[in-house]
Amino acid sequence: MKIVFKKIPQSGVDFETSSDEIKFYGKLEKKSKNLVQCIGRLEGTLVCQCDRCGDDMSLNVNEKVDLLASDGLYESGDNLLEVMEFFEESIDLNTILLSEVEILKSDYHYCSTCNVE
Numbered sequence: 001m002k003i004v005f006k007k008i009p010q011s012g013v014d015f016e017t018s019s020d021e022i023k024f025y026g027k028l029e030k031k032s033k034n035l036v037q038c039i040g041r042l043e044g045t046l047v048c049q050c051d052r053c054g055d056d057m058s059l060n061v062n063e064k065v066d067l068l069a070s071d072g073l074y075e076s077g078d079n080l081l082e083v084m085e086f087f088e089e090s091i092d093l094n095t096i097l098l099s100e101v102e103i104l105k106s107d108y109h110y111c112s113t114c115n116v117e
């Protein structure tokens with residue numbers, strides 16, 4: 001799902017997309033000419049591998065997402081929030097979704113068997 005920067009109204013726009021078992025929804029709000037704030041939530045189930053035994057396991061996901069999307073290169077020195085840069089004049093929400101999923105996957109997860117002790 002892509003949303004063109006120029007088409008995002010001052011009042012913001014709702015979005016909803018998904019990948020596999022994960023739903024990503026929320027709102028895009030215009031912050032400045034080239035900057036849009038993306039406030040949303042990831043919900044669903046993520047299949048990943050246990051970091052101890054390697055078995056497939058499913059992880060319940062319920063994560064808040066709050067980041068900035070920049071139309072082109074982001075040059076401000078303000079690094080309070082995560083900023084994702086887009087170079088096609090549109091925000092690809094699936095890119096945001098997949099990068100958030102990668103962050104979740106990079107955490108350590110243990111299946112119920114390994115999590116006992």
Ligand SMILES: [Zn+2]
Nearest residue numbers: 050053111114
């Ligand atoms: Zn395990």
